[in-house]
Amino acid sequence: MDRLIELLKSNARLSNAELAVMLGKTEQEVKGDIQKLENNGIIKGYTAIIDESAYDPNSVFALIELKVTPQSQSGFDEIARQISEYEQVEAVRLMSGTYDIIVEVTGKNIRDISMFVSQRLATIAAVQETTTHFGLRVYKDNGIIIGSEETDERGMF
Numbered sequence: 001m002d003r004l005i006e007l008l009k010s011n012a013r014l015s016n017a018e019l020a021v022m023l024g025k026t027e028q029e030v031k032g033d034i035q036k037l038e039n040n041g042i043i044k045g046y047t048a049i050i051d052e053s054a055y056d057p058n059s060v061f062a063l064i065e066l067k068v069t070p071q072s073q074s075g076f077d078e079i080a081r082q083i084s085e086y087e088q089v090e091a092v093r094l095m096s097g098t099y100d101i102i103v104e105v106t107g108k109n110i111r112d113i114s115m116f117v118s119q120r121l122a123t124i125a126a127v128q129e130t131t132t133h134f135g136l137r138v139y140k141d142n143g144i145i146i147g148s149e150e151t152d153e154r155g156m157f
Contacts, residue, residue, distance in 0.1 A: 004033055005042070010143065012046045049144045052106065053137070061106050061135035062113045064121065065099035067128045076100060079126050088116050099131065110134060 007019060016027045016034070023030060037043040052059050071078050076094050083103055084092045091104040103121070107113040117132055138146045 001033060001037070004030070005037070008034075008043070049142050049146075051138070051146050058109060059106055060108070060110050060113055061104075061138070063133045063135070064103040064105060064117060065095075065131040065133070066101040066103060066121065067098070067130075068100045068124075069126045069128060070100075071126060079124065082124065083121065086116070086120055088113070099129075 003023060004019065007014060007022060014022075016030045019025075019030045020027045025033075034043070052061065066083075068076065068079050070076050080092050080094065080101060083089060083101070086105075088105045088107055089103055090106055093102050093104075094100065095102050105113055105116060107116065113132065113134070117130055121127055121130055140146060
């Protein structure tokens with residue numbers, strides 16, 4: 001199963017026939033393995049990895065660190081679920097270190113994300129503090145090299 005997962009992570013568009021050849025299995029076995037992974041909640045979905053700067057050069061990406069007060073019954077889970085429901089949110093992760101939760105968001109512009117932080121995240125009672133880091137450029141995403149082949153010629157003579 002580990003090899004199947006690695007292959008799907010690198011290219012989820014591989015057909016069951018292609019995967020079967022790579023894994024030395026039948027198409028039916030591969031289909032059954034994938035179905036089992038989906039049913040067990042290991043595979044949550046399939047998605048395309050998009051070079052957002054090529055698709056929409058005006059879009060903005062940010063990581064927002066949150067220091068939060070854990071809730072008595074649910075710890076961080078309920079807060080994380082609440083944040084996950086916002087449309088702008090791409091990912092929510094519980095972290096170790098100075099901040100408790102990190103939120104990955106995309107927006108139309110910096111103001112869009114700033115308004116999201118001030119009107120949505122900062123208004124959650126359990127949120128004590130936020131720190132927002134705006135992404136400047138993506139070089140690699142989900143194991144895939146992103147961006148143009150432009151070279152930086154600063155300092156070249």
